[in-house]
Amino acid sequence: MTRLPAWADYGLIPVLNLGLAFAVAALVIAALGEDPAAALEVLVAGAFVYEGALGYTLFYTASFIFTGLAVAVAFQARLFNIGAEGQAMLGGLGAAGLCLAFDAVLPALLMIPLAIAGAAAAGAAWGAVPGWLQARRGSHIVITTIMFNFLASGLVVGLLSGPLMRPGQSNAETRALAESARIAQWHEIAPLLGLEAGRSPLNLSILLAVAACIGVWWLIWRTRWGYALRCLGLAAPAAEYAGIPVARITVQAMAVSGALAGLMAVNTVLGAQGKLLINFTAGFGFTGIAVALMGRGHPFGVALAALLFGALYQGGAEFDFEFATITREMVLLVQGLIVLFTGALSQMLVPLVARALGRA
Template sequence: MTGFVTWMIGEDPWECLQLLVSGAFGSGEGIGYTLFYTTGFIFTGLAVATAFHAGLFNIGGEGQAYLAGLGVTLVVLAFDHTLPPIVLVPLCILAAMGFGAAWAFIPGWLQAKRGSHIVVTTIMFNFIAYSLMLYLIGHHLIEAGSQNPTTREFGQASWIPAIHQVAAGMGISLPSTPLNLTFVMALLACGLFYLLVWHSRWGFQLRTVGVNESAARYAGINVSKTIILAMCVSGALSGFAAINELLGSTHRMNVSFTNGVGFVGIAVALMGRNHPVGIILSALLFGGLTQGGLELSFEKPVITREMIIFIQGLIILFCGALENLFEPFIAGLFKRKEDK
């Protein structure tokens, strides 16, 4: 389908596919950028998956990342010239997790205590977060004398080391990219997510609430507490997307720093079946599409960013929405082989 659309606008589908893949994985620089985008998608994918296991559809990752970015910015602007990196960076991480969790707590509480639908409240909170950030940056946090809605550059004490800098310290030469140690945190978060959800008491309670809330309540599980805590954990995970972008790449706050990472996380979680391994793979796919799409649109200006979003939508459609269309046929093939 994507190839047909590409052909309809006068471009060679095979050439475009080659440019897309080579732009994402054909060079060290391309791989670095792909993994950088993948990092943010992993965190927001895990955030959506956490809530989903509790039967909640948290689509507020974008707003939670916004508020996490506010927490990071306030800490950095206050202490980046006084605290050493070993203190400042962990403090920023705690601020990101705290602000993200606090922003997710409100929809979680409304769902648990008042029955407000989580989808409606998280959508509303995305817009509230954006408007709040626009006001704060435009009126209070903007760099003095700047016409752009952005803060001053963060002090280097708050910067998370880039992977190529770490590699250089070990005598390994890598291309300069924004890929930073937050990527390692993302992989560790996947491991912790697996242990928490499938090998802990709280994870069992979380999944029980998600499968059957009435049965969970009958079994003595505090459903309201589980829902609220699930949303707080989800918001805290979304906060790491702000860490990746602000402390690992741009080193300043602007109103568009999230770049839709929270919304892509929804697709990542759904395609990854809310499992950490699947989330890593689907995040890598969307990271490759993001980086490869940028290279493709540079080489082929007729293929715009909207076309790349269209391609992502088709992937979600055929890999996710049409799952039940092909599953019976494939399952039937395996069943016939077993019968023989």
């Protein structure tokens, strides 16, 4: 296997693969009769320039950070967690359930931390079960996490259509959460700091996402547990021979992964919507797989990849307004190409880059 310096392996190769993905997307856009340069300009302006655009981009980025980190932590143990979507749903139930029960009596100083803990705990519990099934019963983690997505979806729909539905309405959603359970949004805070900000759902959960990146880095690369987790991912038989409790680490890894996915609900339920809705996860749990692949499983890479996907998600919405033949579905094509080149074909350019570096 060809080995590259760390800066090339973790920096140059992903950038080149990303460039290939955008190059193929440009060819598709040109084949549709549109100017790729104009499409890129619209994408960038829609993500960063227009009023409120940056706020929306960072809002999506926060959600992608949580789900990307969830998948990345499981990757470290060679566990392919496809269940971040369902774990985020359960996180929403955990957070909203506690808010519905206590937001009328608890102040924000207690209610918000309790709701965050509830989101993490519910996601962790939903993630730990597939981990236990693989560790103790040999069930494949991919199959169980996929099935648990369907179970989570059914559970959320059943509760929002029945016990948690606000009385007197037909929409499957809870009542609005009290102000004590709402996380402040940036456009509300900015004037207090003497700044201007366009209206967007960006809220203080972005700080929690940054803290999660730092926490995951510390946990994986600076603790004994993280060392055991990485050993398990590199060679499970050798880890077991060395005395590492493989089954226990497997369950714990999936619990941590599920907790991170559950925290996505803090951004959407407490920070943006102010209530629990059906499909509030919007497929972001699945996008987290692409984010983790592109970020090479490292928190810093995940954060950068999440920013890119957030920009694609927000900027791509402008395609519907600016072009006749390009719609926001083009973003799905770009995302698919990114997954293709940074995942399945991630090593394609390694020999070429190695030869170029050798000559240099």
